[in-house]
Amino acid sequence: MIRAFETSKQAHQRHSDKAARTRDRILTLAAQAASVNGIGTLTIGGLASATGMSKSGLYVHFGSKEALQIALVDTIEKQFRKEVVGPVFAMPSGKDQLLEMMRLWIAWSQSPDRPGGCQLIAATFELDGLDGSVRDRLAKSIDAWRGAIRVLWNNGKPKGELRGLDAEQAASLAYGLYAAQHIERFLLHDQTAPERAMKLWKAAACR
Amino acid sequence: MIRAFETSKQAHQRHSDKAARTRDRILTLAAQAASVNGIGTLTIGGLASATGMSKSGLYVHFGSKEALQIALVDTIEKQFRKEVVGPVFAMPSGKDQLLEMMRLWIAWSQSPDRPGGCQLIAATFELDGLDGSVRDRLAKSIDAWRGAIRVLWNNGKPKGELRGLDAEQAASLAYGLYAAQHIERFLLHDQTAPERAMKLWKAAACR
Numbered sequence: 001m002i003r004a005f006e007t008s009k010q011a012h013q014r015h016s017d018k019a020a021r022t023r024d025r026i027l028t029l030a031a032q033a034a035s036v037n038g039i040g041t042l043t044i045g046g047l048a049s050a051t052g053m054s055k056s057g058l059y060v061h062f063g064s065k066e067a068l069q070i071a072l073v074d075t076i077e078k079q080f081r082k083e084v085v086g087p088v089f090a091m092p093s094g095k096d097q098l099l100e101m102m103r104l105w106i107a108w109s110q111s112p113d114r115p116g117g118c119q120l121i122a123a124t125f126e127l128d129g130l131d132g133s134v135r136d137r138l139a140k141s142i143d144a145w146r147g148a149i150r151v152l153w154n155n156g157k158p159k160g161e162l163r164g165l166d167a168e169q170a171a172s173l174a175y176g177l178y179a180a181q182h183i184e185r186f187l188l189h190d191q192t193a194p195e196r197a198m199k200l201w202k203a204a205a206c207r
Numbered sequence: 208m209i210r211a212f213e214t215s216k217q218a219h220q221r222h223s224d225k226a227a228r229t230r231d232r233i234l235t236l237a238a239q240a241a242s243v244n245g246i247g248t249l250t251i252g253g254l255a256s257a258t259g260m261s262k263s264g265l266y267v268h269f270g271s272k273e274a275l276q277i278a279l280v281d282t283i284e285k286q287f288r289k290e291v292v293g294p295v296f297a298m299p300s301g302k303d304q305l306l307e308m309m310r311l312w313i314a315w316s317q318s319p320d321r322p323g324g325c326q327l328i329a330a331t332f333e334l335d336g337l338d339g340s341v342r343d344r345l346a347k348s349i350d351a352w353r354g355a356i357r358v359l360w361n362n363g364k365p366k367g368e369l370r371g372l373d374a375e376q377a378a379s380l381a382y383g384l385y386a387a388q389h390i391e392r393f394l395l396h397d398q399t400a401p402e403r404a405m406k407l408w409k410a411a412a413c414r
Contacts, residue, residue: 038334041248114338123389125332128393129243129323139394146395165407172403173411175390176383183328183382187346188337188353196379201371204380204411 023061026051027075030068034076036116036191039069039123040134069134076119084108085148095161095206098152102174102201108164108184117186121179125205146171170205177201230268233258234282237275243323246276246330247341253295276341283326286346291315294336302368302413305359309381309408313401316389324393337394353378368414377412384408 006014026047028058034042043065048055055194091097100145109118116122124142127135148166157167165173177197184193213221231278233254241249250272255262269275291311298304316325323329331349334342357374364374372380384404391400 010405033215102365106226122332122335122375122392124394125329126245128390135394143395165410168346169403172384172387172391172400173407176385176404176407177379178383179386180379180383183331183335183349183380183386187331187342188350189292193379196376198378200380200383203372 018067019061023071026053026058026061026074029073030072031076031079031119032113034072034119034123035114038126039072039119039138042069042072042127042131044068066133068139073120073123073134073137075140079107079113080120080145083111085145088152089148092158093152093155097158097197098156098206099202101149101152102177102198104199105174105178106181109178110185110194116167117182121182146175149174163205163207165205173204174201226268230278231282233260233265233268234278237279238283238286238326239320239322239328241279241330242321245295246279246326246345247333249276249279249336251275259345273340277344279332280327280344280348282342286320286354287315287327290298290310290318292352296355300359300362301366302363304362305369305413306405306409308359309357309384309405312381312385313404316399317386317392324389328389353382356381370414372412380406380411 002197003011029051030042030047034048044055044058044062047053047068048058051058058068062071081101084101088097088103092098096150108114111122120138120141123138127138149171153162153165155200156162162170177200181197184190184196210218236258237249237254240254251262251265251269254260254275255265258265265275269278284324291308295304295308295311298307305363316328327345327348330345334345356378360369360372360374360377363369369377384407388404389401391397
């Protein structure tokens with residue numbers, strides 16, 4: 001369309017599309033940085049230095065440090081749904097689905113987009129002693145994924161391929177093995193950690 | 208002793224004893240604060256505000272932020288040896304020792320001295336993407352405890368009370384269940400988490 005002929009509504013739409021794309025681009029960069037430095041330490045000033053944008057420009061997009069951090073959790077959760085939740089829930093229920101769940105989850109923490117590992121599990125330990133809206137948003141995210149694991153477990157159970165854990169225990173075991181491989185891989189630089197977590201998950205959860 | 212009669216060596220000793228006690232007292236306070244706020248974010252300035260001491264006074268004791276954070280890991284590790292490692296290694300090897308290991312470790316994370324939970328596992332996720340001497344000191348500490356779990360496992364193995372995991376798998380499983388209950392308890396406020404971790408450890412590790 002030739003801009004001279006666009007209506008003011010169309011012009012407004014074009015501007016807000018552009019603003020949304022800019023916002024998405026900033027949040028994608030912020031998510032990478034948070035993989036190394038954490039979510040709770042991200043400030044508008046810090047993001048300004050990292051992106052070369054002005055602080056005032058970033059305030060227009062986010063309004064406050066808390067709003068920025070919450071938008072960041074939204075962005076990371078959206079990526080997680082695309083890379084892990086979606087593909088897993090597209091599979092038939094049962095043992096193979098539960099194994100693929102752990103495989104994709106671990107792969108998520110090893111992605112080149114996350115040079116310092118999974119931002120969500122890191123933020124868990126960063127924010128758990130604090131109060132506030134960012135902590136609450138994160139807890140909602142962790143709770144949702146634990147709930148999804150319980151659903152996968154309960155749906156797979158009637159096939160008789162899973163061990164005698166209840167869904168809550170299965171979610172705790174899965175979270176634990178994920179956390180252990182994260183510690184071993186990123187702090188202790190043990191490259192065998194992901195394979196060990198998969199073996200333990202298979203042995204303790206799936207027949 | 209009447210001070211007028213003490214030798215200069217004795218006076219020096221008295222001053223350095225006093226300095227050591229002051230340093231210990233500061234580090235005990237710093238360890239409590241780190242349970243909520245983390246180890247990697249602690250600065251000499253922040254500690255000055257928290258203790259009411261002068262920044263220059265704290266510089267005399269620690270010299271730099273990194274030296275302070277390393278001294279803090281030393282202090283926390285010493286507490287961990289006293290509350291967990293010592294009592295566990297005083298027991299005869301076997302299943303009961305491995306169960307008590309997990310029980311004392313979880314109790315450590317729930318102590319009133321640690322209002323925001325275990326400083327060491329939190330620092331793991333805080334520092335794992337970074338370089339430097341504090342990260343290396345922490346990795347040494349985590350590695351030592353994983354090594355201790357492997358020793359407990361190998362010593363208990365001949366009694367036939369433990370499941371068919373190798374020592375490395377047992378250490379990963381133990382770390383994972385510890386991390387899971389920490390996430391559930393401190394982020395999700397689930398008070399049933401410690402008991403679930405104990406049950407999972409018993410079911411997956413001990414016959």
